[in-house]
Amino acid sequence: xxxxxxxxxxxxxxxxxxxxxxxxxxxxxxxxxxxxxxxxxxxxxxxxxxxxxxxxxxxxxxxxxxxxxxxxxxxxxxxxxxxxxxxxxxxxxxxxxxxxxxxxxxxxxxxxxxxxxxxxxxxxxxxxxxxxxxxxxxxxxxxxxx
Numbered sequence: 001x002x003x004x005x006x007x008x009x010x011x012x013x014x015x016x017x018x019x020x021x022x023x024x025x026x027x028x029x030x031x032x033x034x035x036x037x038x039x040x041x042x043x044x045x046x047x048x049x050x051x052x053x054x055x056x057x058x059x060x061x062x063x064x065x066x067x068x069x070x071x072x073x074x075x076x077x078x079x080x081x082x083x084x085x086x087x088x089x090x091x092x093x094x095x096x097x098x099x100x101x102x103x104x105x106x107x108x109x110x111x112x113x114x115x116x117x118x119x120x121x122x123x124x125x126x127x128x129x130x131x132x133x134x135x136x137x138x139x140x141x142x143x144x145x146x
Contacts, residue, residue, distance in 0.1 A: 002097050002104070003083030006142040007132065010096040010107050010116050013082055020075045021092040021111045027068045027075070028089065034065035093126060100140045107132075 005013070038061050041053060076086055079094065085106065087093040092111020097104055100119065108118045108129050118129035119136060130136075 004099050004104070004141070004143040005083065005096040005107060006098065006140065007107060007116060007137065009142050009144065010098070010109075013084070013096075014109065014116065016082070017079055017084060017094055017109070018092075018111065020079050021089075021094070024072060024075050024089055025092070025111075027071045031065055031068035031072065034061050034068065037061045038065065087126070098140050098142060100136060105140075 038058070041058055041061070045053065076089075079086055083097065085095040085097065087095055094109050094111075095106035096109070096116065098107050098119070099105070103121075105119055105121050107116045108120050108126065109116045110126075117132055119132055119140075120126070120128040120130060
């Protein structure tokens with residue numbers, strides 16, 4: 001069942017979401033570095049027609065890659081358990097479902113934004129963002145008491 005946030009509830013959760021997204025970015029970098037190292041080993045083996053490789057070193061690369069994937073999955077899963085919708089890992093885009101005039105819409109936040117200042121319809125995505133104004137504040141609600 002979806003959770004619906006008030007703006008205040010989403011703001012209260014924002015520091016945790018931001019922390020997780022910053023950790024996600026660090027883990028994505030580790031994953032990418034390990035993948036590049038493994039690809040380089042593969043390229044060397046192919047261009048040389050085979051070669052002796054340091055199996056322990058390659059195993060360490062795979063372990064780092066797999067640990068990064070596991071950490072990413074855990075962090076993203078945690079954000080989703082809180083009721084948020086992860087939209088884009090590259091930009092740190094995250095939505096908080098809310099109800100506005102009886103319709104489900106999303107409070108929209110992007111990593112680097114200090115506060116949630118925009119919302120959009122479920123099918124509008126990032127380009128459809130509208131500023132949170134007085135009308136929105138007066139007519140939105142969550143499903144849990146503040």
